[in-house]
Amino acid sequence: MDSKNRHELNPRVSADCVIFGFDLNQIKVLLIEREAINGVEQSMALPGDLIFEGENLDTAASRVLYELTGLDEIYLEQVGAFGDPNRLNNPKDQLWLKAVRQNPTERVITIGFFSLVNMNNYEPQPSSFAKSAAWIPLEDIDELAFDHMEILKASFAKLQHKIRIQPIGFNLLPHKFTLSQLHKLYEVILGRELDKRNFRRKMLKLNLVQSLEERQAGVPHKPSQYFVFNEEKYNELILHGFDNFGF
Template sequence: MNGENNFFKSAFSVDNVIFGFDDGDLKVLLIKRGAAPFQGLWALPGDLVYPNEDLDTAAYRVLEELTGLKKVYLEQVHTFGSVERHPLGRVITIAYFSLVKISDFTLMASSFAQNVEWLNVDDAMKSELAFDHNKILETCFNALMHRVRIRPVGFELLPPKFTLTELQHLYEAILSTELDKRNFRKKILSMSLLTDIEEYQEGVPHRPAKLYQFNKERYQQLEAHGFSFEVKESKKKEKKKRLAELIAR
C-alpha cells in the first residue's frame, strides 16, 4: 500500500434479491457459485460497485446483466458490513430487492454464473446460501412483506393483465396468510386502482375470470391527494380475542 491510509483497503458490493411470482409461489433468483469461496452454494446475484458508479446504478446493472430487464422495481434495503462477512477482505454489501415479472424474464448468458434458477423463497430461506446471504434474503423478504402492505408494488410481480384471484394469491404468498375472497375483492376494487379492460381469461378449464390492469397514473394522482394504499393481513378473530384478554390483565 502506498501513502494512502488503510481506510481505503476496502470495497463495496451490491447484492440483489430478485423476486418473481409464478404459479402461486413467490420465488427468488439465485446463482450457483462456480468458484471459491462457497463454491457450489446458491448465492444472490451481486457484484462489486465500480469506482465511478452510483449504488443504484450498480444494482440495476447486476439485474440487467442477469435478466436483460431494465425497467423494474428496485429498492435499497440494508447494508451488511460485518468485518468477517467476506472471507477475502473487507467488503460491505448494499442489499436491494427487485420485483420482476417472470413472464418478461429471459436469462442472459452470464460468464460468472454456472447455474441460475428461480427458487421458491421458503426453500431458499431454508437452504444454506453463500456468505451472509441467508440473512440478506430474510431481511429483504421482510422488507417486501412490509412494503407490499403500504404501497401497491405487488403489481410489479404480475403480468400486465391479471385476475383478482391471481392478485389475491400473490398477496397471500407474500404475507403468508389467507385472505377472505369477498373482502379482498371489495377492498381492492374500492380503491379504484384497477382498470377493468373487459377482457377475460382464455383457455382455462372453467369459467374465465375478468382481467384487470393496474392503473399507475390513477395511483399517483390519488397518492398526491393523500390516499394511502393499505392491505392488512387479517388478524383472525380468535387471535384477536386471545390478545385482548392478555392485554386486559
C-alpha cells in the same frame, strides 16, 4: 465485465440484488450458481459483486445484475447496508473468494437492493462468473452463500411491509390478471389466508384495478374476468397518501 478492469474495483464494497418474481402460484427469487472450486460445490447466491471505484451504488447494482443474469433496466431500490465483519468467513465462501479475488480475506460491506418484476418478461441469461441463473421458489431457499440469506430476509420483510401500505404487488403480475391471482399474490406475500370476498371488495373500492371486457380462455373452470392496474388512480392515491391515520 472485462477481467482487465478488475483492478479498478473497490475491494471493500459490493452490491447484491434480490429480484422477486411471482409465477401466479408462489414467490420466486433470481439466484445464480457458480462453478465448484476444487470439487467443492458452492451454494447458490444472489447476483452480486464488488463495485467499481468511480461508480454510484445504484449504477453498480444495475451493472452487476446485468452482467450476471442479463436482466436490464430494472428499477432497484436500496434495502440497506450489510456489514457483519464475519460475513465472508464461511470456509466454503473463502474457498471461492480465494479463487476469484485479489484480497479474499478483506472485509467487504455490501449494499443490498431489491426489485419486483413480472418474471414472464425476464428469461435469465447468465454470464461472467454465473454458471447459471434461475428463478427459485422462495420457500425452497434455506441456504445461500455469504450473508445472502440475511439480505433476502430483509428484502422480503421490506416487501411484506410495503405491500400493506402501497400497491406495489402489481409489479409482480402480468399486465392482465384476475382478482384470484391478485388475491393469491397477497396471500403468499403476507403468509396467511385472506377472506376472498373481503379482499375483492376492498380492491374494487380502492379503484386500483380496472376491469376489462376480456375473460380467461381455455381454463377448466368458469373463466374469470381480467383486470389491469389503474396507474392513474394509483398516482392520485399517492398524492393523498395511503396513510392509516388519514392525515
